Amino acid sequence: MKIKNDDNLDFALILANHGVSKTKFRIHLLNLFYDKESLTVKEVMNKFSNLINKVTIYRALVSFEEKGLIHKVPSSNNLIRYSLCNADECSASLHKHNHGHFICNNCNQTFCLENYKSPDIMPIDGFFINSLNLILEGYCKDCHLH
Amino acid sequence: MKIKNDDNLDFALILANHGVSKTKFRIHLLNLFYDKESLTVKEVMNKFSNLINKVTIYRALVSFEEKGLIHKVPSSNNLIRYSLCNADECSASLHKHNHGHFICNNCNQTFCLENYKSPDIMPIDGFFINSLNLILEGYCKDCHLH
């Protein structure tokens, strides 16, 4: 279940609580993550009509990640993709969602699959687990036919 | 359970059965996939001591993928990574493993996690599912302590 931004959230406060500078851009960027299941740099650029420098976007995303606001989502499409951390299941160093995600091979959109349940994290000796992701890929409704 | 190449497999025959040209390089490349859980282009290049042109490797991997011999493994490290298709669970258009895979964020090695079970594939209406992957990321035994 994703928190939507129409819950009247104070994004500046959330940034402050995570030790992230609350610039206009970063407040707006955090807002975007509450609207979209996941975002790539390209998608963020488009949302800002290419007015924000890509380097600024890259650095903001790294900063958000370091401060535990977002995490990477693995994919086969060779693009860095980020998703909002889930307060229930993500900690600063261990990220997971209890459900799977579907990534479209054509339009790159992501969809939550609430009825695909992720297994619980079990320690593996010697290994340090950072994240668990259940990833389905294919074609979404829009891209299904051609 | 992974088939090992010491089972005396005829790689040329496997290629032929999948409609892939059996060049010396491609026979050797297929052999590699029976040894290693997954491979990137860089890893393949190293295995061949950089004697094979990278374009040749890229095209061979695409060809193997199109013919249903290998499939991509999603990851967060922005590298195209391929793994041998599993005769039991992979078809030409639908790829999965019954177990999870661990990818090291440092050395990029992949490990099978036999006791992490993937959920079964359930159709989602409107969506065309190509693959299901359970991906764990973090640091492996070698890279755990910096």
Next chain:
DNA sequence: AAAATAACGCAATTAGGTTGCGTTTAGTTC
């Protein structure tokens, strides 16, 4: 064996991501 088809290697190109540095903005101290 000859013809047709596909793989190969090289060079050039594309595209996602990164780095350095001077400037601007935000956070802090007085």
Next chain:
DNA sequence: GAACTAAACGCAACCTAATTGCGTTATTTT
């Protein structure tokens, strides 16, 4: 609220994985 410090920003240049074009070589088909 002005002065100071630290971080974010934008630009240009750079890095590297991946792709494309094309002439050559190897494989497959007849």
